[in-house]
Amino acid sequence: MSVIESRTLQEDFEDKIRRDIRIEPDDWMPEKYRKTLIRQISQHAHSEIVGMLPEGNWITRAPSLKRKVGLLAKVQDEAGHGLYLYAAAETLGADRADLIDELHTGKAKYSSIFNYPTLTWADIGAIGWLVDGAAIKNQVPLCRCSYGPYGRAMVRVCKEESFHQRQGFLIMKALCDGTAEQKAMAQDALNRWWWPALMMFGPNDSASTHSAQSMAWKIKRFSNDDLRQKFVDMIAPQADILGITIPDPELKYHEDTGHYSFGEIDWEEFWNVVKGNGPCNRQRIKTRVKAHEDGAWVREAITAYAKKKS
Ligand code: FAQ
Numbered sequence: 001m002s003v004i005e006s007r008t009l010q011e012d013f014e015d016k017i018r019r020d021i022r023i024e025p026d027d028w029m030p031e032k033y034r035k036t037l038i039r040q041i042s043q044h045a046h047s048e049i050v051g052m053l054p055e056g057n058w059i060t061r062a063p064s065l066k067r068k069v070g071l072l073a074k075v076q077d078e079a080g081h082g083l084y085l086y087a088a089a090e091t092l093g094a095d096r097a098d099l100i101d102e103l104h105t106g107k108a109k110y111s112s113i114f115n116y117p118t119l120t121w122a123d124i125g126a127i128g129w130l131v132d133g134a135a136i137k138n139q140v141p142l143c144r145c146s147y148g149p150y151g152r153a154m155v156r157v158c159k160e161e162s163f164h165q166r167q168g169f170l171i172m173k174a175l176c177d178g179t180a181e182q183k184a185m186a187q188d189a190l191n192r193w194w195w196p197a198l199m200m201f202g203p204n205d206s207a208s209t210h211s212a213q214s215m216a217w218k219i220k221r222f223s224n225d226d227l228r229q230k231f232v233d234m235i236a237p238q239a240d241i242l243g244i245t246i247p248d249p250e251l252k253y254h255e256d257t258g259h260y261s262f263g264e265i266d267w268e269e270f271w272n273v274v275k276g277n278g279p280c281n282r283q284r285i286k287t288r289v290k291a292h293e294d295g296a297w298v299r300e301a302i303t304a305y306a307k308k309k310s
Helices: 003-018 031-050 052-056 065-090 096-104 121-139 148-176 180-199 211-216 224-242 267-277 281-294 296-309
Strands: 252-254 259-261
Touching: 031 052, 031 065, 031 096, 031 211, 031 281, 052 065, 052 121, 052 281, 065 096, 065 148, 096 281, 121 148, 121 180, 121 224, 148 180, 148 224, 180 224, 180 267, 224 259, 267 281, 281 296
Parallel strands: none
Antiparallel strands: 252 259
16 A cells, blocks of 8 residues: 555544544554454453353342342343444454453453452442443443444443443332341442442543543543543432442532542552452453353354354
8 A cells, every 4th residue: 555545544534533424344444443442342342241240140149030030131231232342343353252262361351340249139239320320421422432333332232221220229229218237238338339330430541541542533532530520420419319328538519510529549459450359350250261161062053053054
């Protein structure tokens, strides 16, 4: 390709980004844009799949048939999200088997939040309310991501996450309206999930390596800190409705700005979990690897059937 040709392609790409025209799989794109998307989309896919484990742990112990049906549907939805996302990564030329291998060998990241244990039923409420709440805040803007397949996948994902958040909030509400013991369980879950939920948005903007470029390419539409602020502003009044207390003595509402200020995140804990040393990292990967190995016969059968049909 001549220098002039490649300059034109680059200019075309930038023009599309400027005018909010989506980049589609067959369009020319800079290699770094492709790599950034494969990184983010595959990390996101891994998060959805590993994210099934903490809640899956409670399917057999849900307190009623209604709760069991709701939780089963939610966990299945997360599997679906993972599949759309792996498919979106494949449109960029990534090989799904390689991506999964990177997860299993510890090379790929996934959200820090899924490395914490689910100790009581209230944790299932807290995950729906806080973790899906954070996921919605982060993912609604991704519906406008400049890369078509990712943005379109996010539309359906966000609709389902909204249902998830409501079921989580309703679990918390039932516990908070229940006995003193049940309310204490809800408070304990909030105490344990609050800070890890804030960490989901990633490092502060000043420490975020990818934000500036990803925002320039309109992959990300808001910075990590902006989204974290939106999340706190949404959740704090909901905690008041529930009658439980966010475990942050520095949390304060400011009439003049309409925003809450909050305390400093423990970044040492965050990076420790991201690096693989959280309470459940090893257990999560071990479980995923086993599930993958146990499912080998399904993949073989599907491949054999597809071959026969073609
Ligand atoms: N955990 O420069 P930045 C869900 C890494 S899905 C682990 O700010 P970026 C649904 C980051 O990858 C939850 N690692 O990075 C559900 C980068 O590492 P690298 C997942 C983290 O990409 C609910 C480095 O730190 N959602 O919850 C984390 O611009 C309930 C520097 O960071 C998504 O993936 C973290 N929390 O911004 C399922 C959404 N934060 O690659 C089941 C899409 C940062 O250089 C149950 N992703 N890192 O080695 C995004 O929006 C972005 O990728 C961010 C990070 C905002 C997560």
